Amino acid sequence: MKEYWTSLASLLGVLAFFQSLFQVIFPPELRFASLKFLNHVFNLFSSYCYFDITEIDGVNTNELYNAVQLYLSSSVSITGSRLSLTRALNSSAITFGLSNNDSIVDTFNGEMVLWEHVVTQRQAQTFSWRPLPDEKRGFTLRVRKKNKSLVLDSYLNYIMEKANEIRRKNQDRLLYTNSRGGSLDSRGHPWESVPFKHPSTFDTLAMDPVRKKEIMDDLKDFANGQLFYQKTGRAWKRGYLLYGPPGTGKSSMIAAMANYLSYDIYDLELTEVHNNSELRKLLMKTTSKSIIVIEDIDCSINLTNRKNNNNQSIKNYYDLDMRCGSGSVCGEDIGNSITLSGLLNFTDGLWSCCGSERIFVFTTNHIEKLDSALLRSGRMDMHVYMSYCSYPALMILLKNYLGYGETDLGDAVLKELEEVVVKAEMTPADVSEVLIKNRRDKEKAVRELLEALKIKAEENLKKQKNANEVEEEEQEKRALESPKEGCELEEEDCRQGKEMGGKKNC
Numbered sequence: 207m208k209e210y211w212t213s214l215a216s217l218l219g220v221l222a223f224f225q226s227l228f229q230v231i232f233p234p235e236l237r238f239a240s241l242k243f244l245n246h247v248f249n250l251f252s253s254y255c256y257f258d259i260t261e262i263d264g265v266n267t268n269e270l271y272n273a274v275q276l277y278l279s280s281s282v283s284i285t286g287s288r289l290s291l292t293r294a295l296n297s298s299a300i301t302f303g304l305s306n307n308d309s310i311v312d313t314f315n316g317e318m319v320l321w322e323h324v325v326t327q328r329q330a331q332t333f334s335w336r337p338l339p340d341e342k343r344g345f346t347l348r349v350r351k352k353n354k355s356l357v358l359d360s361y362l363n364y365i366m367e368k369a370n371e372i373r374r375k376n377q378d379r380l381l382y383t384n385s386r387g388g389s390l391d392s393r394g395h396p397w398e399s400v401p402f403k404h405p406s407t408f409d410t411l412a413m414d415p416v417r418k419k420e421i422m423d424d425l426k427d428f429a430n431g432q433l434f435y436q437k438t439g440r441a442w443k444r445g446y447l448l449y450g451p452p453g454t455g456k457s458s459m460i461a462a463m464a465n466y467l468s469y470d471i472y473d474l475e476l477t478e479v480h481n482n483s484e485l486r487k488l489l490m491k492t493t494s495k496s497i498i499v500i501e502d503i504d505c506s507i508n509l510t511n512r513k514n515n516n517n518q519s520i521k522n523y524y525d526l527d528m529r530c531g532s533g534s535v536c537g538e539d540i541g542n543s544i545t546l547s548g549l550l551n552f553t554d555g556l557w558s559c560c561g562s563e564r565i566f567v568f569t570t571n572h573i574e575k576l577d578s579a580l581l582r583s584g585r586m587d588m589h590v591y592m593s594y595c596s597y598p599a600l601m602i603l604l605k606n607y608l609g610y611g612e613t614d615l616g617d618a619v620l621k622e623l624e625e626v627v628v629k630a631e632m633t634p635a636d637v638s639e640v641l642i643k644n645r646r647d648k649e650k651a652v653r654e655l656l657e658a659l660k661i662k663a664e665e666n667l668k669k670q671k672n673a674n675e676v677e678e679e680e681q682e683k684r685a686l687e688s689p690k691e692g693c694e695l696e697e698e699d700c701r702q703g704k705e706m707g708g709k710k711n712c
């Protein structure tokens with residue numbers, strides 16, 4: 207062993223001797239030229255070419271360097287043994303990076319490329335307005351010469367796109383609101399934003415799993431559909447109308463959509479918008495990859511039909527009592543001049559296409575109050591009914607709140623739950639309340655839930671009976687008040703029976 211170390215030391219000594227001899231004999235210019243020549247010869251015979259992407263390009267930060275770092279972070283986190291970790295501003299996620307002088311293999315279109323993270327000490331600082339870091343960092347990309355055009359044409363673009371995607375995913379979602387009315391902030395922006403951290407996801411959303419899957423697939427198709435929309439000449443946007451009773455998860459669904467696609471949300475308060483042109487300006491200031499939400503569309507605006515601008519006829523539909531339910535306070539009559547056609551232009555007209563990849567979501571508790579112009583196909587592409595708690599939805603809530611699967615509950619309890627849940631017409635919000643209240647004692651939670659469902663089912667039955675009785679009484683009253691009408695109906699019925707070949711005895 208000792209002999210090994212002595213021979214290694216003497217070899218290093220000899221090498222150092224020749225290096226200093228080389229430096230003494232050859233002047234620096236000659237040394238540089240010969241190295242350059244050697245490098246040239248090496249490149250000539252090598253089947254690879256190399257791209258250097260430095261962190262700082264002159265004095266500016268090289269965006270491509272940051273993009274490569276982000277892009278490689280996903281594969282590095284799996285394969286790397288030594289990683290550098292960073293967390294960007296406004297981000298709650300950690301990104302992984304190649305550590306100094308480490309390398310990683312990537313594959314693009316079936317071709318292998320090698321990335322190396324090169325970190326060297328910076329030479330003595332030259333004068334710069336901006337202090338430069340002590341280390342010079344960069345990536346070197348090695349590709350086969352035959353793939354050079356592939357890299358320049360598509361691989362680098364692909365990296366930039368992927369990096370943007372990762373950046374957006376890592377960044378906190380934003381929730382924008384126009385609650386400041388028409389006033390602008392110091393940068394001329396009509397929207398105010400706050401970080402959006404709603405925990406609702408499609409996993410936590412209690413609804414029919416088949417319908418849920420349909421919506422998720424539709425969203426994914428939309429997000430990946432740039433080419434499709436281009437090919438078919440359609441604006442890259444999609445509309446969803448969520449309707450159903452209060453507490454069935456319409457707002458939770460919007461949050462789940464935003465979390466699923468990593469989109470920002472623009473919560474448009476129509477009562478704060480004074481006219482159609484203000485609405486248009488708001489739309490122009492939204493970014494792509496966002497969801498524009500108008501909640502309670504039937505409550506927020508006096509929607510007048512485009513052709514029929516006669517307020518009198520609309521009064522029946524949209525007077526305050528109808529809009530907010532009798533007794534509830536919805537504010538004074540809204541004195542703005544947004545019209546239905548303004549709103550339709552916002553979602554559907556030429557203006558809606560400024561920017562792309564946007565989803566419009568309207569919610570309402572009363573779909574029957576909406577103008578048919580708003581409902582026609584192509585406008586709101588998907589109508590989603592958020593229903594009272596169904597059995598599959600109940601199972602999701604039991605799993606989320608109590609950790610119960612179907613096998614954890616007895617057959618008898620499951621059967622009872624299944625029978626009573628539809629009759630009870632309880633909202634997921636009400637069911638959640640019972641479960642949250644008793645979450646420490648799971649058995650008690652199920653017992654109380656069953657009890658609450660039975661009480662509600664009973665009430666509904668009574669209500670239904672009363673309604674039927676009232677209806678019957680009214681029918682009898684009508685029949686007594688206009689016996690002639692009843693006779694005419696009977697005669698008509700009889701005539702139709704005869705025409706169809708029946709032997710009616712009239």
Ligand SMILES: Nc1ncnc2c1ncn2[C@@H]1O[C@H](COP(=O)(O)OP(=O)(O)OP(=O)(O)O)[C@@H](O)[C@H]1O
Pocket residue numbers: 410411412413450451452453454455456457458459571592633634635636638
């Ligand atoms: N389908 C659901 N899945 C899971 N949780 C739900 C669901 N529906 C309601 N909830 C629970 O009830 C609460 C209220 O629901 P949400 O605000 O989404 O209802 P909504 O349909 O938007 O009601 P509104 O019509 O009054 O705006 C939520 O915070 C959520 O915890």
Ligand SMILES: [Mg+2]
Pocket residue numbers: 456457458501569
């Ligand atoms: Mg809501």
